[in-house]
Amino acid sequence: MIETLKIRRVAGALGAEISGVDLSQPLSDSMIAAIRQALVEHQVIFFRDQDLTPAQHVAFGARFGPLNIHPYVAGMPEQPEAMELIKEPSDRINFGGGWHSDMSFLQTPAIGSILYAIELPEFGGDTLFASQAAAFEALSPGLQATLETLNGVHSASREYSAQGPSAQKRGSMKIAEADGYVGEYVHPMVLTHPETGRKALYVNPAFTLRIDGWKTRESKALLDYLFDHCRYEGFTCRFTWQKGSVAFWDNRSVWHFALNDYPGQRRHMRRVTVDPWPQIAAKSRVVQAAE
Ligand code: SIN
Secondary structure, rough: OOOOOOEEEEOOOOOEEEOOOOOOOOOHHHEEEEEEEEHHHHOOEEEEOOOOOHHHHHHHHHHOOOOOOOEEEOEEEEOOOOEEEEEEOOOOOOOOOOEEEOOOOOOOOEEEEEEEEEEOOOOOOOOEEEEHHHHOOOOOHHHEEEEEEEOEEEOOOOOOOOHHHHHHHOOOEOOOOOOOOOOOEEEOOOEEOOOOOEEEOOOOOOOOEEEEEHHHHHHHHHHHHHHHHHHOOHHHEEEEOOOOOOEEEEEOOOEEEEEOOOOOEEEEEEEEEOOOHHHHHOOOOOOOOOO
């Protein structure tokens, strides 16, 4: 049976709200296929009024692929694949408060992230999403063709180092320090989506250090241009959370940014992250430390 979902687009470039499905229940294969289809088509999908225990959240995520265990952020003791993202009223820095694509610093980056809202501030705390497929399509054919020949070097070394932004969140969240050389991984700067065939830029300000084979200062000009281009408002949508909301985004073609505009208030989310089937990352490879 082909399942049909109620889908309402929320912006021109990406994003759709889906209704009529209870994610806490065991879902049929055809329902999972319909959700997957909506995800790859709209790049980020939103659900409202869900009630998910950590085990139900993990079970839903596992229908889309193997689940990631984050190398630096501690998972829940009883569900290590689920991590709690908490900003306490006394915290100044939030987790995910900059444009990024989850786990691009791994050899096999995550394909999807499923975020569930448990406790929200009275105002603020929205998440922004930006379509990197729309960003790629808006470039000239000349630059598109050039970028398709290039690879980006990604690493957690900057974000998760002792001096990096994550260090300042260690008070409330259990975030480990990236100790010493944590590895650099090369990914194509343009990914062709394995399910839609649509091309998207795959570089991000948090984890892309430089262009492979280029010196850091040579890369900077082109990467700075792309980082600026990729966050153009016309490529974005903005999600205002309610308790029980879920966002599910496709990291292969979406950046996201958790806004930090609720000082003195608490925000508590839970995330499950879906790893790729191994063959999807076949083009990635390990490189040596930067010069
Ligand atoms: C994240 O980067 O996964 C966190 C996003 C959010 O908390 O809105």
